[in-house]
Amino acid sequence: MITKYNGKRNMIKKTQSVRSLLVAMVVAILLFCSVACSTITEDLPRCTHYIDFRYDYNMMYTDAFGVEVKKLDVYVFDKDDRFVTCYRDEEDSLGENYRIRCDLPIGKYRLVAWAGRYARSYDFAAEVDSPEELSVRMKREADGTQDKELDALWHGEAEMEITGDKAGSTTVRLVKITNKFRLVVQGTEGVSLKDENIGFSITGANGFAAHNNLLLPDETVTYRPYFRTWQDLGEDGTVMEAVVVELNTMRLMENGDMKLSISRGNGEPLVDINLVKYLLLTKMEGYEMPAQEYLDRQDEYVMIFFLQKNSEGNYFVVKIKINDWIIRPQPGDL
Secondary structure, X not given: OHHHHHHHHHHHHHHHHHHHHHHHHHHHHHHHHHHHHHOOOOOOOOOOEEEEEEOOOXXXXXXXXXXXXXXXXXXXXXXXXXXXXXXXXXXXXXXXXXXXXXXXXXEEEEEEEEEOOOOOOEEEOOOOOOHHHOOEEEOOOOOOXXXXXXOOOEEEEEEEEEOOXXXXXXXXXXXXXXXXXXXXXXXXXXXXXXXXXXXXXXXXXXXXXXXXXXXXXXXXXXXXXXXXXXXXXXXXXXXXXXXXXXXXXXXXXXXXXXXXXXXXXXXXXXXXXXXXXXXXXXXXXXXXXXXXXXXXXXXXXXXXXXXXXXXXOOXXXXXXXXXXEEEOOOOOOO
């Protein structure tokens, strides 16, 4: 009985030992998996770091990077602002989960990104040694006129640190620095505009952007329409004509001197206003944001100018609609 009892007891001890050994092995495996990335040895690869991107700095507050961005240039500089490398990609759609694998040594880096920087719309340095050389200049004619549709352009910056002890990622948040304007001059009933040869322009010195998304000194650029059409909006035989154009601009600054001008073919001015001032009138009270943030988030504007004729046959603007806002100018405003 004693022998059997001792054998049973020894068997129990062996079973417990085996279980303990199995538990220890499982713990060791889990521990190895959890710290493998944090242990740098000759036998283990360096932990991967990724760069991802977001474009939710818009009025919808939703990430539109994967839908809108098709070309990307990301410059990497070290902590002393010396050029390290550049990542470039261009596809029909970079996709929602797009990211760049960044296999760089341990250290601190600075990222400067341009998205949509096409040579057909912008001039830029092919090779750079420092961030200051990353300026982007919008192409224009010799006289400063820009009448072509611009490629949408975004800018982004971020600080990146690679520690090597764990996998990580750095997010570059993009800001759009191009704008699209759809301008409409609409006559009231009986006012004919088809043969008036209405002219449109936006002028401002904002066609030259630095690596930090601030404007560099530039000549005055005259933005003119790249698209133009005429429409009769009347019904049941009434005449209600409208002239419609589209044009682009580069980044709008809160204190920038941007002027919108509309005139008849004979030179008679119809509209001559501070563009930014009027756009900021549409900043809804519900948006708790500074003026510059509003201008950066809002990248498309529809402006409708309603014309009437006075008894002397001269045109005047009775109402302006900017996006969903109605502005009734006072005498002398335009």
